[in-house]
Amino acid sequence: MPDEAAIPDVLADVGPRLRRLRERRGVTLTALAARTGISKSTLSRLESGQRKPSLELLLPLAQAHHLPLDELVGAPRIGDPRVRMQPKTRNGRLVYPLTGANSPMAVWKVVIPPQSERRLRTHAGHEWLYVLAGELQLILGEHDLILSAGEVAEFDTRVPHWFGPTGEEPVEILSIHGSHGRRMHVRAAPRAGQPA
Known part of the structure; x- marks a missing residue:
């Protein structure tokens, strides 16, 4: 408005x-x-x-x-809600930004090809991964997890982590990253007075 x-x-x-x-x-x-x-x-x-x-x-x-x-x-500009996706390649991954530069949350669609190097990394923030297609291997601290299409992982990015395809096929994910301390609130239980 x-x-x-x-x-x-x-x-x-x-x-x-x-x-x-x-x-x-x-x-x-x-x-x-x-x-x-x-x-x-x-x-x-x-x-x-x-x-x-x-x-x-x-x-x-x-x-x-x-x-x-x-x-x-000189009318005031009314923001265009569309995000102009300019895909980029980062570390061999095809990354599509889904949020604008000034957004408090960074959302990307990422296509990850099979990779040989599995280097754990850490950084400030909180991340959510949603698998769109393929199978994702997530190494998080001492955990080694396999996620299929439709599954979600949520973790503190200060924990050493790596993720990529499980085999020879690429995996497609949505990645949501928030700065440290900023977390998405998901209601897991119905509010009082609402049916389960």
Whole structure:
């Protein structure tokens, strides 16, 4: 939802913004009036803030300046919820980021090919692994576990760990990593008064 407190500021800045844009492009009020069909006096009042911006005035101006309307008026950006996945290769693994850079949790889809090296590592944080396809071997401290599609593991990443395919076929997983101390809350039992 856009910040409603910012709307009056955006509207107040439309006139000066239109003047700066016109002057930067070296266009006179007379030339702009001829291109848009808006009178020179209306354009002048709009730029000085004496006339409120309306779609009737802004649409021809956007067309004349070859700019999208939101860029023309400096409208606040409303975030695009889509994450642009740019797959990367890390240590031979194909990694698809599923969260934005500023997200408090990092989520990846990872395709792990068969590997010969099994080097345990540690780092701060907490991790959840969900197996999408194939079989995953998880070595966690003294535990050596096999997880199949649909199974989940959750662990503190300060414990030495390694995970990868069990055999010669790749494994596909979702990996969710939270910074240390930040844990997902999963309700394992129904709330009081709810049926089991």
